[in-house]
Amino acid sequence: MTNCLTQLIINCLKWSNVNLMKIDSKKLPNQPGVYLFKNKDKQVIYVGKAINLKNRVKSYFRKSADLVPDKKLMLAEIKKIDYIIVDNELEAIYLESNLIKKYHPKYNIILKDDKFFVYIKITKEKYPRVLLTRRIAKDQAKYFGPYLSARQAKRVLFTLRQIFPYRSCNILPKTTCLEYHLGNCNAPCIQAVSQREYQQEINNVVSFLRGQYQPIRQKLKKEMNKYSDQKQFEKAAKLRDQIISLQAVIEKQKIISPTKKDQDIVSLYQAKGQGVINLLQVRSGKLINSRNFTLDHLAFSQPQEIIPSFLKQYYQNSPDQPQEIITAYPIKNKDLPKISKAKFIYAQKGRKKRLIKMGRQNARDFWQRKQTAISQKEERAQKALAELAKKLKIKPPKRMEAYDIANIQGQNAVGSMVVFTEGQPAKSHYRKFAIKTYDSANDPGMLKEVLLRRFSPNNTWLKPDLVIVDGGKPQLSAARQALKERKQKTPVIALAKKLEKVYIPQKPQPLLLPKNSPALHLIQRIRDEAHRFATGFYRQKHQQKNIKSAFAGLVGIGPKRQKILKKEFSSPDKISRQDEKKLIKLLGKKTAQKLLQQLLGLY
Numbered sequence: 108m109t110n111c112l113t114q115l116i117i118n119c120l121k122w123s124n125v126n127l128m129k130i131d132s133k134k135l136p137n138q139p140g141v142y143l144f145k146n147k148d149k150q151v152i153y154v155g156k157a158i159n160l161k162n163r164v165k166s167y168f169r170k171s172a173d174l175v176p177d178k179k180l181m182l183a184e185i186k187k188i189d190y191i192i193v194d195n196e197l198e199a200i201y202l203e204s205n206l207i208k209k210y211h212p213k214y215n216i217i218l219k220d221d222k223f224f225v226y227i228k229i230t231k232e233k234y235p236r237v238l239l240t241r242r243i244a245k246d247q248a249k250y251f252g253p254y255l256s257a258r259q260a261k262r263v264l265f266t267l268r269q270i271f272p273y274r275s276c277n278i279l280p281k282t283t284c285l286e287y288h289l290g291n292c293n294a295p296c297i298q299a300v301s302q303r304e305y306q307q308e309i310n311n312v313v314s315f316l317r318g319q320y321q322p323i324r325q326k327l328k329k330e331m332n333k334y335s336d337q338k339q340f341e342k343a344a345k346l347r348d349q350i351i352s353l354q355a356v357i358e359k360q361k362i363i364s365p366t367k368k369d370q371d372i373v374s375l376y377q378a379k380g381q382g383v384i385n386l387l388q389v390r391s392g393k394l395i396n397s398r399n400f401t402l403d404h405l406a407f408s409q410p411q412e413i414i415p416s417f418l419k420q421y422y423q424n425s426p427d428q429p430q431e432i433i434t435a436y437p438i439k440n441k442d443l444p445k446i447s448k449a450k451f452i453y454a455q456k457g458r459k460k461r462l463i464k465m466g467r468q469n470a471r472d473f474w475q476r477k478q479t480a481i482s483q484k485e486e487r488a489q490k491a492l493a494e495l496a497k498k499l500k501i502k503p504p505k506r507m508e509a510y511d512i513a514n515i516q517g518q519n520a521v522g523s524m525v526v527f528t529e530g531q532p533a534k535s536h537y538r539k540f541a542i543k544t545y546d547s548a549n550d551p552g553m554l555k556e557v558l559l560r561r562f563s564p565n566n567t568w569l570k571p572d573l574v575i576v577d578g579g580k581p582q583l584s585a586a587r588q589a590l591k592e593r594k595q596k597t598p599v600i601a602l603a604k605k606l607e608k609v610y611i612p613q614k615p616q617p618l619l620l621p622k623n624s625p626a627l628h629l630i631q632r633i634r635d636e637a638h639r640f641a642t643g644f645y646r647q648k649h650q651q652k653n654i655k656s657a658f659a660g661l662v663g664i665g666p667k668r669q670k671i672l673k674k675e676f677s678s679p680d681k682i683s684r685q686d687e688k689k690l691i692k693l694l695g696k697k698t699a700q701k702l703l704q705q706l707l708g709l710y
Contacts, residue, residue, distance in 0.1 A: 318390020374466030488530025491625035504572035523641035558589035
């Protein structure tokens with residue numbers, strides 16, 4: 108598939124101020140692409156793909172359109188439609204999936220857990236490494252997964268190292284390390300193992316991750332007998348231990364399929380507008396894994412719609428493709444064969460039907476446990492809010508806002524606002540502020556500026572029930588002045604880090620809450636979140652300034668060419684490692700050669 112990111116930006120066309128009752132179809136192209144419905148706040152509420160943008164978008168607004176209830180609600184919210192033209196239908200499918208993950212539109216079915224995926228990577232090197240990664244790169248490496256958490260993937264690696272030694276170091280050291288002495292690595296760094304022998308271990312690792320246990324066992328047994336016959340008993344004993352460890356893994360696997368095929372069994376459980384997809388992974392006829400994925404926005408969705416939506420989002424990112432995908436409902440979506448080469452099977456009876464039932468039981472159990480955990484979390488939050496209200500003599504605050512300032516000697520100063528509703532983070536309401544009125548250190552003054560801007564009369568954000576600022580008396584005083592100038596009567600407190608003192612207006616002495624106080628834990632949590640958010644924004648600004656300065660320091664490169672280079676490369680150092688042909692294409696031969704000479708002298 109063509110690399111269409113740059114092309115998408117170039118081809119991105121926008122259609123503003125849509126009259127929903129009288130759509131001008133001439134403004135929509137008869138081309139494949141993705142459309143984005145937005146509300147009055149310019150938030151993306153739905154993303155869809157189309158072979159023909161004009162026909163697909165028009166279909167929503169026909170009087171004869173047969174829409175489910177949530178889609179009818181969606182139509183009432185649409186105030187703007189954007190669309191992106193792509194070259195073909197397959198690009199539209201991939202772009203739709205990526206945009207759903209980016210915007211999390213309220214009317215799309217959303218796979219919530221995909222951003223946590225972890226993969227096991229086997230690098231393409233003379234002595235390959237086995238490691239964890241969250242991104243799949245085009246580097247000829249082998250990838251296995253995805254796993255929902257690093258903990259899950261680490262357990263797999265731990266099992267692997269009980270059986271097959273391999274290196275995990277970034278650079279081969281000159282001497283052996285602790286991993287060698289623990290038996291986890293066979294020390295290619297000192298040539299204690301030949302490249303051929305090491306590659307054989309890696310091949311076994313690959314087979315293991317593919318669930319091909321029996322061939323490995325037979326191969327190891329054959330090698331063990333060979334070394335035993337040659338009276339190389341130390342090598343034979345090592346292989347014997349590997350066989351014992353491998354046998355322990357094999358015995359844990361439940362035989363599922365007599366055909367020994369690679370299969371994924373996809374089951375669904377729905378309740379209260381949410382759902383859980385359970386994915387049973389069968390490799391070589393054995394059940395090797397069970398995963399659960401939470402889905403949201405399912406109030407009006409049917410399984411025949413939910414399962415294809417999940418399959419598109421999941422298999423687009425999965426390098427591990429089975430031979431068969433078994434589902435509880437027939438799959439008619441013509442897009443799916445383009446995402447996965449697997450054969451889609453509708454489980455109607457027999458063994459496949461029983462597997463679907465088992466998967467659904469797993470999904471239901473996962474959902475029930477999650478609901479219990481959520482209830483306990485909400486109960487703790489309500490307890491903390493009630494205690495906080497009692498201590499501060501206010502009503503339990505439904506919406507709390509916390510503020511912090513980040514800077515070094517006033518440089519690149521920023522402010523943050525984080526929001527908790529009902530004791531839980533509301534990240535879509537977080538806001539960042541670039542400080543405009545100070546260029547030297549003055550945290551209270553900067554805090555006052557942030558609050559004046561936040562409580563501006565033109566600001567339509569929801570009002571908080573409690574404002575929390577990071578700091579002591581100076582920060583509290585600045586916050587009170589800002590609220591007074593904006594005629595706000597919102598309660599405000601300050602939390603000082605050193606002894607976790609809570610400063611309250613009109614109170615000469617700070618409040619010291621017990622260390623085990625739920626109220627203290629809650630305001631610490633929101634204060635720390637404000638600090639994290641501010642620090643992250645400061646680092647971003649600081650890095651951007653450094654990059655800008657670095658590009659500005661290039662001799663013979665003007666602002667226009669600096670902009671071109673910054674778009675392609677994140678730093679001048681990365682330019683020096685690029686192919687000269689690419690630079691020539693961007694800058695011309697003469698300028699590119701001079702730039703490379705300059706950079707090679709600098710780096």
